[in-house]
Amino acid sequence: IKELEDIECFHGNILEDEIKSLLPRNGDFILRKIEGKGGGKEILVTVKWNEDILDLKLRAKKTLKGGVLYTLDGRQKHTSIKDLIKKHQISGGNVEYKGASAMLLNPIAKQAWELRPDQVHSGKMKMRMGRSMNVAVKVIKKCVANEKATTELQKEGTLMRKFNHPNVVRTFGMVIERDTIMVVMELISGGSLQSYVKKQKNVSMEEKGSYAYDIANGLAYIHSLNCIHRDIACRNCLIDVVKKQAKLSDFGLTRETPVHKILPSEKIPIRWIAPEVLKTFEYRNSADIYAFGILVWEIFSNGSTPFDTLTNAQIKEGIQLETFRPKFPDGTPQDVVDTINKCWQGDPNGRIPLSDV
Template sequence: MSHPNIDSSINKRSSSEGTTEDIQDRRQEMTAVQDRRQEMTAAVSDEKGSDKKEDKCSERKDESVINKSTYIDKDVVNDEELYKSLQAMPFYHGFLPRDDLGVIIRNEGDYLIRVTEITTRKDGNLGIKRDIVLSVCSSDRVGTEGDTKDAKSENPGERKMRNLVIRRYDGAYAIKGGHSFPTIEALLANHHVSNTSETKENRFLKTPIELQKWEYRHSAVKLGDKLGEGAFGEVRKGVLQRKGRKLDAAVKMVKGGELNKLKIREMMNEARLMRNFKHKNVVRFFGVAVVEQPLYILLELVNGGALNTYLQKNKNVSKLELVGMCLGAAQGLQYLHANHCIHRDIAARNCLYSIDKVVKLSDFGLSVIGNQFKLCASQKLPIKWLAPETITTLYFTPKTDVYSFGVMCYEIFSEGEEPWDGVTNTETKKNVVFGRHLIMPDSCPEKFRSFIHEKIFVVDPKRRVVMDDVVRFIEPIINDMHNAAAISTMAEKSERFTKTSDVNRSVMASVTGGSTPRKASESSRDTKNKANKKKKAAGQKAGNKTVSHTIEK
């Protein structure tokens, strides 16, 4: 029986009839705009703080120089000469977002150069352009007095980050309110701690931080054939020069024409999650290339392709191999949950299957770190793989991944068939919320089928198992199947050996006139013995005749 409140909730969220749905909310766009404004405000507030402490005479002198120049409003990426000179700097990190700064610049005075979107104002109108930012680790810590908006860090006690826009004038570079210099290098040297001619407050740079081991230049990547294409861009085969070796890689490219701060953050969020993962059932992450456009995510190349494609093309996969696919995916998801990662998009299309038959989880574009996550912005979701509680509350937890895993098992045992095929998103939601779940195909072992129906496809997440339970359940099943297969193989070998022996006896029998090999050999020995006795008897007779003849003589 339908509940009117739940029906209303479901209907409000139902829009498209495809495999994904747009949940309409404009918070994401607002967040992006707020981020841009905060970054601009951060730079301005920091620069104002420096202005107050600078020598007034030098400030007036500097302003007179800047006033005679023209502020350049051109996007830095479109300034070809400047853009190339930036790429030549060993401490230039390209489009690296501020979210990644905390793992790179950790000590007071550490700094790097990067490019980001900033908010501009011209003739009363707000605009967006990409400009050069100097990011530096401050001497202050989060939660201490003097905490400013620009010095962001989420964890109390961590050092704050200052992000200062390097303003470009006609033939000069400056931090707002500071001296102008003919080159960026000269500007950095002026603010270095070794410059005793500058005031103490303006000497805050110590150590330039070069590219990390997971940051690559585009020259280290050689692109090959295209493997696929999506909304983000495309995936190509590639060869990565890494630690003096050449590695085959899958290069996930974000097209430059579609690049903005939000897309960069989404891409780098995926890279940040994968950076520390190391498991045979999770696609390996090599690094990123963000120094120039297009941006790359560099991943392990899995030659077998997507799991759903493999299942659709190979219709006679053994039951043992199918259960092995489920176990591999379960072990990969168990590892992610142990590392506090919610995947949020578990499906056969997001798994790769290697030529040595290993399932590897991939596509972490929706993944988050934490024990739960509530969707608060517009985002496409895979409706037919969602858990009941996600449909009704928009919450994701490790247990919602477990439900999606059960749906993926359906795909595996139905030869890659899409779940709820021919059923609309709206009807799928109603079915799942009211406990009408998928029925596992007969190709799934009965014991495993019952486990999925009773322990995974349940509406109440409290009654749903965790991935540790799933792995513990599947392992003995596959061990029993391996043992049964081994016994069957031994029986087949024994039967073949028996048949071979019978054939050999038949051949020997035909050669020896119908006797068995044993009787044939005995007959041969008897014949030899009789021949020897005859020779002996003949020899004795000949001896007797000789003796008799001698006596007579």
């Protein structure tokens, strides 16, 4: 329904987890969209009343003349959704639907991070004063078939909005009004760190060390926010070739928790995995520190794959031994080797803190 995008309190496909913080007071309300039964779309007015969060379904009824009347309670009706909501606000009466009853008092406007669909097009984001900037965009089409993937992307974007650090990729916002969900991020000029160190054969030891330090800073920052990245690897870092700066990226597996439990059947990046994760099926920050050590080895090995001659089964068995770690190439500074060996301690409590890297 095109009209919805012009309603300031319409929040599209906003996640359930975000609604409570948007509605702190009784009478606060938003309009949102959900997947209905059978794959259809439903529009809800979600309102806080008597400390509960209630959903009132917007219903559309065709008129004899071919028009449409919208209603929430079957009594108040209007050809415009915006005007229907205004009617309920002005009347001051309770809206009742299927046992739910609430007053619509305070429409909650779109947040600064909620970008409009017409703001993002062909890798550009419109800004104030008519200017635009180049951006990177993660996109997924929302439908029943990929509902899980869509939710995961939205959760990733929601988490990334909290990050503000020079060594972490910045997120400008998200487009959630239509069925195409977008996470809009800063565009980093040099591509992945893995590709960069693989292709640029003349990267100095000092430059490599600087990139490792950048990622250590970015990772320490997200750890300070109670987050575990869970997928630290060269491929998930980006390089700004102009500033000669590395940035941590790809937060699809990141969780905001001190401990994250996984299922034994869950896929994991085995070549970067800490040995204790295979025993306990639990991730902590210390597992990221182990993986950071593998990432530094990748940098100084010009983007090589760790344990590239071994099968996953051989790696699973081997990493329980502290002697089973990738060997740094000749010429790697000894202080780098010594530091990373402390990241690879078998005892997770014995690993060096990132602040000491």
